[in-house]
Amino acid sequence: MYKFLLLTMKNKNLLIALMMILIPMTGLGQIYQRPVNLLIHAGLHGNWLNPDEIIPAGGRTRLGLSAGLRMDYNFHQHFSFSWGAGFVQAGGNVIYADGLFVDLDDRLDSLPRGSQVTYRTSMLDIPLAMKLQTNRIGYTRYFVEAGLDPLIRLKSTIDVDYEDLKNEPFTEGIPVFNLAYHAAVGLRYSFTRLLGFQVSLFYKNTFLDFTKEHAKQPADNIRLNQAGISLALTFL
Numbered sequence: 001m002y003k004f005l006l007l008t009m010k011n012k013n014l015l016i017a018l019m020m021i022l023i024p025m026t027g028l029g030q031i032y033q034r035p036v037n038l039l040i041h042a043g044l045h046g047n048w049l050n051p052d053e054i055i056p057a058g059g060r061t062r063l064g065l066s067a068g069l070r071m072d073y074n075f076h077q078h079f080s081f082s083w084g085a086g087f088v089q090a091g092g093n094v095i096y097a098d099g100l101f102v103d104l105d106d107r108l109d110s111l112p113r114g115s116q117v118t119y120r121t122s123m124l125d126i127p128l129a130m131k132l133q134t135n136r137i138g139y140t141r142y143f144v145e146a147g148l149d150p151l152i153r154l155k156s157t158i159d160v161d162y163e164d165l166k167n168e169p170f171t172e173g174i175p176v177f178n179l180a181y182h183a184a185v186g187l188r189y190s191f192t193r194l195l196g197f198q199v200s201l202f203y204k205n206t207f208l209d210f211t212k213e214h215a216k217q218p219a220d221n222i223r224l225n226q227a228g229i230s231l232a233l234t235f236l
Helices: 002-010 012-026
Strands: 036-051 056-058 062-073 077-098 101-104 108-112 115-125 129-131 139-162 166-168 176-189 195-206 222-235
Touching: 036 077, 062 115, 062 222, 077 195, 077 222, 101 115, 108 222, 129 176, 139 195, 176 222
Parallel strands: none
Antiparallel strands: 036 062, 036 222, 056 077, 062 077, 077 115, 077 129, 101 108, 115 139, 129 139, 139 166, 139 176, 176 195, 195 222
């Protein structure tokens, strides 16, 4: 018993996560007229950076992963409000035709023309969306979704081909906060009254500049784009 209590105290974060899952399932999910669905999702997406200036050029697409929790509040037969939290891997490549100043965590460095910079970052994603869904066709509902995604940077690094920099910490070069919009289409299949499976295709684009320039660096506006697939288990 003592060992179990000790193990429980060491894993209090896991307990908190379980409570976040169990409370909606045992409480809100019992409101039949206004059901709440819990989704545990994971996804694979392509990332690319799209500069709106001529000088920097976007590079190749990079793959990223995402995972998290979502809740759908079905306030109408065909409409629901969706919110949640998750972790997202993002980034991409940019080729700079002009020289570039990079504000690394321990120093300020300058790069020559033609340098290719690879950005990698992990972010906390807090999606807020409206979902429109069809009537049930057999065991399936189809839906479309649109919403906003506040993004909070957790960690970021860069690679630079010219100076052979690999996984260099780069917290000064990526803003802490960003805001994106997303759109998605998909379907939800019900195995039972309480359990289902959802698959969706989505596209996401940031409103704000993905990079943060040093004072010596000419301003640019680089947007993060994502497109991919998301799979989810749905409860209630």
